Amino acid sequence: MKEKEVVYVVSDSVGETAELMVKAVASQFNGGEVEIDHVSYVEDVNDLENVIIASKCTNSIIAYTLVIPTLKDYLDNRSKEEGVMAIDLMNPLMEAFAKTFNKEPKREPRLIRKLDANYFRRVEAVEFAVKYDDGQDSRGIQRADIVLIGVSRTSKTPLSMYLAHKRYKVANVPLVPEVRPPDELFKVSKNKCVGLVITPDKLNEIRKQRLKNLGLSVAKYADLDRILEELEYAEKIMKRIGCPIINVSDKAVEETADLLLAMLKKRGVGYRE
Structure with missing residues (x-):
């Protein structure tokens, strides 16, 4: 029996951005049949530790949009220690904004909701x-x-x-x-x-x-x-x-x-x- 494929969508906000990106990528592989498990409103490292452990025990990927530096660093370091695949969906583009436009991001979760x-x-x-x-x-x-x-x-x-x-x-x-x-x-x-x-x-x-x-x-x-x-x-x-x-x-x-x-x-x- 084929092991189910899981993507843990981790965010310090709702996680809609990450979910849309995961679905867009998944659609390129056999019709996009992948299970998405939400871990929203992450507030501390305990939330992250739980998903890291869960990911280690399954055939899965962590796709995250964390803007709070301490949470991002913790997830990056712990996922490497545990051999878990964790993909940062937001910070590479945010860093490109900062470098190209010479501006510093606020790094506050949930700002997009003001729209x-x-x-x-x-x-x-x-x-x-x-x-x-x-x-x-x-x-x-x-x-x-x-x-x-x-x-x-x-x-x-x-x-x-x-x-x-x-x-x-x-x-x-x-x-x-x-x-x-x-x-x-x-x-x-x-x-x-x-x-x-x-x-x-x-x-x-x-x-x-x-x-x-x-x-x-x-x-x-x-x-x-x-x-x-x-x-x-x-x-x-x-x-x-x-x-x-x-x-x-x-x-x-x-x-x-x-x-x-x-x-x-x-x-x-x-x-x-």
């Missing part, structure tokens, strides 16, 4: 929602405009993506009795945190359907006693934070979003329309 602030804010929000979905990285809690909390299957991810298209940066955190919530959750302003709840019967129905779709018939995940335990635990966390709570039992994502934004508007989080 179309609303469009790029939306793209940034979507990337943010993906990066900080399902409690993957607790750093997103402090950086988010809105933080959603709730048990599994309360529409946290769909709601996060819907709000992202309205240009809100949303992080969501699952509440599970066996897993201690991140400390950042109790430090965030309650004015931007929203709890999502659902009736036990409705959640039971949703989880049973989820298991059916996965080809599973029996699981504690859909057990009613387990659901009651989770909901009780989640309610305690929400009360501790003091955040508003929305019951999503019979609401479409759009309806929940409108209600959520109206609630947050009263608390000082304004609309971005």
